[in-house]
Amino acid sequence: MDRSVTVPASVSLESFLLAVRQRLWLIRLAEAARTLLWYAGFILLALAAVHLLITAITRSSIFAIVGSVALFLLLRVARQRPSLAQCAAHADRVFSGHALMTTAVECRHLSKSASGFATEIVLRQADDAAKSWTPEISQRLRQSHASRTVLATIPLFVALVLLSLPGVEKGIDVDRVTPVSAAQIAAGSGEGLDRGTGDVAALRRIIVDESSANARPPGEQQSATALLAAQSDDAETVTELSTAPGQSGDLGGVAGLAGDDGDLPGNAIARSTPADNSLTASAFIQDRESIELQRTGPTFAAGRKSGTDYSTGEPWELKSSFLIQAAAVPESLTHATILSRAQAAHARLYLGGPGKDND
Amino acid sequence: MTEQNENLASVMHDLNALETQLNSVLVGQKKLIRQLLIAIFAGGHVLLEGLPGLGKTQLAKALAKSLGLDLGRVQCTPDLLPADITGSEILLSGRQGAGELQFRPGPVFANLVLVDEINRATPRTQSALLEAMQEGQVTCAGKRHVLPEPFWIIATQNPIELEGTYPLPEAQLDRFLCKLLLPYPAADSLDALLDTSLDQEPVDQLQAVCTVERTRELRVAAQQVLVAKDVRAGAINLVLATQPDSEYSSAAARQHIRYGASPRALLSIIRAARVRALFEGRAHVAFEDLSALAHPVLRHRILLHTGSELEGHTENTVLDQIIKEWVQANP
Numbered sequence: 173m174d175r176s177v178t179v180p181a182s183v184s185l186e187s188f189l190l191a192v193r194q195r196l197w198l199i200r201l202a203e204a205a206r207t208l209l210w211y212a213g214f215i216l217l218a219l220a221a222v223h224l225l226i227t228a229i230t231r232s233s234i235f236a237i238v239g240s241v242a243l244f245l246l247l248r249v250a251r252q253r254p255s256l257a258q259c260a261a262h263a264d265r266v267f268s269g270h271a272l273m274t275t276a277v278e279c280r281h282l283s284k285s286a287s288g289f290a291t292e293i294v295l296r297q298a299d300d301a302a303k304s305w306t307p308e309i310s311q312r313l314r315q316s317h318a319s320r321t322v323l324a325t326i327p328l329f330v331a332l333v334l335l336s337l338p339g340v341e342k343g344i345d346v347d348r349v350t351p352v353s354a355a356q357i358a359a360g361s362g363e364g365l366d367r368g369t370g371d372v373a374a375l376r377r378i379i380v381d382e383s384s385a386n387a388r389p390p391g392e393q394q395s396a397t398a399l400l401a402a403q404s405d406d407a408e409t410v411t412e413l414s415t416a417p418g419q420s421g422d423l424g425g426v427a428g429l430a431g432d433d434g435d436l437p438g439n440a441i442a443r444s445t446p447a448d449n450s451l452t453a454s455a456f457i458q459d460r461e462s463i464e465l466q467r468t469g470p471t472f473a474a475g476r477k478s479g480t481d482y483s484t485g486e487p488w489e490l491k492s493s494f495l496i497q498a499a500a501v502p503e504s505l506t507h508a509t510i511l512s513r514a515q516a517a518h519a520r521l522y523l524g525g526p527g528k529d530n531d
Numbered sequence: 532m533t534e535q536n537e538n539l540a541s542v543m544h545d546l547n548a549l550e551t552q553l554n555s556v557l558v559g560q561k562k563l564i565r566q567l568l569i570a571i572f573a574g575g576h577v578l579l580e581g582l583p584g585l586g587k588t589q590l591a592k593a594l595a596k597s598l599g600l601d602l603g604r605v606q607c608t609p610d611l612l613p614a615d616i617t618g619s620e621i622l623l624s625g626r627q628g629a630g631e632l633q634f635r636p637g638p639v640f641a642n643l644v645l646v647d648e649i650n651r652a653t654p655r656t657q658s659a660l661l662e663a664m665q666e667g668q669v670t671c672a673g674k675r676h677v678l679p680e681p682f683w684i685i686a687t688q689n690p691i692e693l694e695g696t697y698p699l700p701e702a703q704l705d706r707f708l709c710k711l712l713l714p715y716p717a718a719d720s721l722d723a724l725l726d727t728s729l730d731q732e733p734v735d736q737l738q739a740v741c742t743v744e745r746t747r748e749l750r751v752a753a754q755q756v757l758v759a760k761d762v763r764a765g766a767i768n769l770v771l772a773t774q775p776d777s778e779y780s781s782a783a784a785r786q787h788i789r790y791g792a793s794p795r796a797l798l799s800i801i802r803a804a805r806v807r808a809l810f811e812g813r814a815h816v817a818f819e820d821l822s823a824l825a826h827p828v829l830r831h832r833i834l835l836h837t838g839s840e841l842e843g844h845t846e847n848t849v850l851d852q853i854i855k856e857w858v859q860a861n862p
Contacts, residue, residue: 293536
């Protein structure tokens with residue numbers, strides 16, 4: 173056997189491998205994009221959960237988090253430049269090369285010291301194969317990754333849906349909120365409420381669920397229906413309430429309610445259910461009683477008050493809890509005040525700024 | 532065509548001519564003949580297992596004749612002694628009447644030795660072959676006697692007769708590069724057999740295709756076939772996949788195998804893969820070569836749990852699972 177080997181110039185092999193590298197890099201970039209979509213989907217889901225249950229998350233922070241992940245993935249792809257050996261192995265897989273390219277790449281570096289007939293043969297065969305395979309690179313590599321494209325649409329769809337949700341909320345026209353009539357509320361289901369998005373936007377910010385306790389004075393227990401019906405003429409718009417004195421303009425969260433005709437304060441129920449836009453309100457009201465709310469969680473505020481009814485002498489206790497959509501909660505939510513009918517035409521619940529008495 | 536390409540072409544031509552000639556003698560066993568030639572040119576010994584009458588002895592004879600090799604033959608029986616294989620020193624009378632010990636070589640001193648029904652020989656006799664198979668020499672009366680080069684052993688055994696047989700120990704099995712199974716020929720092959728062998732012995736008609744020197748050149752050519760690092764890694768993974776305690780072991784190995792393939796198996800499969808690549812017209816080894824040769828090279832090197840054997844698992848079925856996993860990992 174001839175021990176000296178003249179290695180043929182393998183321009184085709186080099187250009188073929190470089191073309192494969194370029195395609196492989198693009199494929200990895202596409203895979204990174206797909207990964208990013210998946211990550212973005214999960215991140216948005218997680219952030220939505222955090223936003224609803226723990227604390228408000230601004231849109232800019234969402235973009236920052238997703239952007240950081242994207243940057244990380246891009247940097248990782250940029251750092252992991254496919255080596256020629258990896259390109260050769262990939263080409264062998266895609267073109268059924270029987271490890272020809274892999275062997276040829278190793279031969280290329282060892283050729284000067286290599287001996288035997290095999291080195292030259294492998295390089296020549298690889299060169300010939302490279303010439304015939306080069307026109308098919310794009311097609312073959314695309315075929316080998318085609319199946320993953322379908323999968324990529326799943327996170328894309330999820331991400332798009334999630335990304336569209338804030339847009340829907342932003343599109344709500346708060347100014348279009350219509351007054352809530354007591355009669356409508358009295359219907360119980362809230363069907364009389366304006367089902368426009370404005371009501372929902374304003375009302376769903378706060379769900380007032382006042383569960384008056386067992387010690388509520390019996391004489392003062394009037395139905396929300398009666399109370400609100402009595403106030404139907406004076407009913408204020410939710411918009412007015414939401415921009416009540418002492419509150420910042422972007423602070424939502426008002427549940428309007430009314431006292432009764434007599435001296436005694438009454439009950440009112442305020443409850444917003446975004447699903448059907450209904451509103452009911454409830455609050456046990458004494459004359460000029462206010463309840464100081466404490467934040468019991470990122471999206472909850474609760475208040476509790478007890479006393480003795482001045483007419484019957486029976487003890488009463490008022491518990492109020494507020495479930496508040498995180499985005500609408502100001503950092504300093506602390507107070508709610510209940511006004512009796514003796515003081516104002518309406519009993520109102522205000523949520524206001526720090527330390528302010530929002531009556 | 533360059534000189535190197537001519538080299539490859541001539542190697543392929545000789546190998547194909549040899550294969551064609553053997554196929555004409557033992558019809559219907561193309562796969563077996565290919566594997567036998569691979570083992571021979573990889574420099575390994577072959578264990579042929581098959582039922583009586585399938586042509587094991589005829590195949591060995593045909594191979595020796597086609598390669599122009601000396602054929603030695605040992606018919607193993609329980610009373611066969613090691614010296615009957617290796618040879619022994621005998622006392623010869625000298626010219627002045629003085630006795631002189633002289634080594635008389637046994638049948639193992641041939642290029643190709645057919646050890647027929649090796650499992651009928653006692654373990655002591657079987658072990659006499661160990662040194663010959665591994666080191667290419669025998670030691671008699673403290674003297675080392677080198678065996679001729681090239682040297683191959685083709686041993687046959689009958690899988691159905693267990694009475695009066697001594698199964699080969701693992702150490703000896705490991706020294707065979709391949710264990711080949713001789714299946715029944717198909718119907719059309721039997722018809723062709725009648726044409727070729729009814730009234731004549733086809734082996735007698737054979738002419739040598741290669742000389743001993745050319746046989747050596749073919750072996751050297753096989754040694755020059757390139758093995759890429761990825762392929763080497765694949766071979767290593769394949770061997771380790773059969774070892775139940777290895778971190779690379781396959782699920783089938785952990786479940787069914789008591790002892791896996793040895794490092795000698797790795798050498799054997801790479802050597803065999805090189806020859807297979809030449810048969811396929813390549814000067815480099817591919818993953819396909821490894822998977823194609825996994826059965827003959829590994830089947831006698833793994834030991835199954837008794838429970839698995841009782842459940843009906845065999846070395847071949849377990850290897851099927853291992854190779855399937857391995858192919859998925861090395862697409």
